[in-house]
Amino acid sequence: EVQLVESGGGLVQPGGSLRLSCAASGFTFSSYSMNWVRQAPGKGLEWVSYISSSSSTIYYADSVKGRFTISRDNAKNSLYLQMNSLRAEDTAVYYCARDSQSAAGPFDYWGQGTLVTVSS
């Protein structure tokens, strides 16, 4: 069974940093591109970042470019999101999501999410 479990969320002050993790199991993690998607309280979904299976290709949404860094460790079946210079508008539930097995682009498995709250 495919499982994605996020961790690392919490309360952080504006300007602070946080590192999110996503532990993957039930599939060959090293074969799949991965993504982070966030959802502000009561709002819609916003794609944050993409990383290819080998980490050779990485993209970010403009809203986080220069502040967030996506990475992965295929030996540990883990995905990460290093978030620096956090702002109040970064407050959201952060989901890790796997690229679809059937087509490049849609996300076929999601974690349960981890809440990041940026507030003083």
Add this chain to the structure above:
Amino acid sequence: AIRMTQSPSSFSASTGDRVTITCRASQGISSYLAWYQQKPGKAPKLLIYAASTLQSGVPSRFSGSGSGTDFTLTISCLQSEDFATYYCQQYYSYPRGFTFGPGTKVDIK
């Protein structure tokens, strides 16, 4: 950047109803469109990709159509478990970016 809109933003329906949700892209995206269902406090669930291909395990009462800029998600016979928020997503820009629509909330009449 490609922008996605959905209509309506919300509506009420009854079990057994046939419902249609519309998604529009600001530019042509061929068939690079997915639909997701999200229930409160839960992660989104992939329903349809490539505009009309049903994800494995998704009931056949869900269907999708469209290409270019205009797309629809149809639920042929609404069930109680279908009351949720539905999002469209374009992946024409893959992997440089993905855009979700603002969502359509379907609640009980």
